[in-house]
Amino acid sequence: MASIELKNVIKRYGKGKTANQVIHGVNAHIADGEFIVIVGPSGCGKSTLLRMVAGLEEITEGDICIGGRVVNQLEPAERDIAMVFQNYALYPHMSVFDNMAYGLKIAKVPVDDIKSRVDKAAKILELGPYLQRKPRELSGGQRQRVAMGRAIVRQPQVFLFDEPLSNLDAKLRAQTRLEIQKLHRELGITSLFVTHDQVEAMTLAQRMIVMNGGVMEQFGTPEEVYTRPATTFVASFIGSPPMNLLKDAPDAKPGVITGIRPEHLDITPSGWALQVEAVEMLGAERLVYGRWAHSATDQLVIIRTEEAHAVPVLGTTIHVTPRADRLHAFDAATGKRMMTA
Template sequence: MASLSLRQVIKRYRTGKTELQVIHGVNAEIADGEFVVIVGPSGCGKSTLLRMVAGLEEISGGEIAIGPRVVNQLEPAERDIAMVFQNYALYPHMSVFDNMAYGLKIAKVPKDEIRTRVDKAAKILELGHLLERKPRELSGGQRQRVAMGRAIVRQPQIFLFDEPLSNLDAKLRAQTRLEIQKLHRELGITSLFVTHDQVEAMTLAQRMIVMNAGHMEQFGTPEEVYNRPATTFVASFIGSPPMNLLHHAPGNRPGQILGIRPEHLDVASDGWPVQVETVELLGAERLVHARLGDEALIVRLHEGEGAPAVGSTLTVRPRQDRLHAFDATTGQRL
């Protein structure tokens, strides 16, 4: 196992005379054994950053270190990492055992050692009864576990996960998230996990890197990112539904954006009068989509609170200790 350091990491692509910078000076110190999630929308640079750690993309500037070694010039095979991809990349003609053992055979690991490592990984991932099957005989979730097993047997210093759950349905995604958490607790290997799904990020991460257009907007625990977003982008991206960001709320100052999460608006006899447009029923709670003047606003109502009629006026009071202020020009937290 090892720590992972990203120091002013930059990525540029050149096409003819044109140069495009897609990663802008990312800095992050990831501790030995830590599980860090890189999250952001499509095209934000999160997979590019992961591929630079893996050695699949060259670094245009800065340093990447695994433990004490700067790995900028090292080939992927020399970095002692194992990667789990979105598409599983299993050999269809090989059994589960042979898929998991393939990398060890290429590395000329002794047969007894291969059997021991594969059996241990199969036990952890509950694949023992599937070792003789071919990938076509497996479900999507089982194939993903085989791909993780292939990474585990390598006994790497760092695991890299590139959106590994994207091909699974919602139920399997939730189940596999729990398996990944369990796996990390058992193995304790430093892990970097890329996803565009902020719920996935919040549930898996010990700390998370929030990316936007090649910039690292925030690096912190899920609680820090949710409760004290560093920018309006983070506030709007993390949270389902996202934070309300208001330019013209009562009491707001010029040049400032006021932020309030939907669950921190309480129905009250006095406060902000909002016009109800639609009401979403989500099991034990409801989301009220409304307007405060000319701005959209979402209010989360919990079980037992009556649903307002569409077209009616609802009065809500923001919790003062849960208000957030952002600079209207830069989007930075004030």
């Protein structure tokens, strides 16, 4: 196992005035044994950052250290990492055992050691009954576990996951997330996990890096990122539904965007007046969408309520009151966090 240090990491494609910079000076220290999730929308640079750690992309500027060793000039095979991709990339003509053992055979690991490593990984991933099957005889979730098993037997210092659950359906994604959490608890190997799914990020991460346009917007625990977003981008990206960002809330100072989570708005006899436009029923809770007609920007506000509340009638006016200790303030010019009321 090893720590990972990203020191002012920059990536550009091309040279001179036509160069396209896609990673803008990322700095992060990842402790030995941490599980870090890199999350952000498509094209934000998260996979590029991961591929630079893996050695699959060259670094334009800065340093990447693994276990205290600068690895900028090292080939992927020399970095002592194992990578799990979105595409399982299994050999269709090989059994599960042979797929998991293939890299060790190429490295000329002794046969007994190979069997011991594969059997141990198969036990952890509950693949024991399937070792003699071909990939076509497995479900999508089982194939992904085989891909993870192939990484485990390498016994690397670092695991790198590049959107490994994207090809699974919702039920399998949830199940595999639990398996990955269990795997990390048992092995304790430093891990970087890339995803565009903020639910995946919140449930898996010990800490998370939120990327936007090649910039690291925030690096913190899921609780820190959710309760104290560093920017309006983080506030709007993390959370489902996202935080309400109001440009001209009552009592707000000029140049300030007021943020409030949907669950921190209470329906009350008086307060902000909203015209109900839609209601979504979500089992034990519901989302109410209200148009703030008094706002100069005619904004839509989302309220999360429990099933105990009466269902608002579409087209009627309701009043809501924000919880004062849950208000957030962001600079309208920079989008950066200013304070929490």
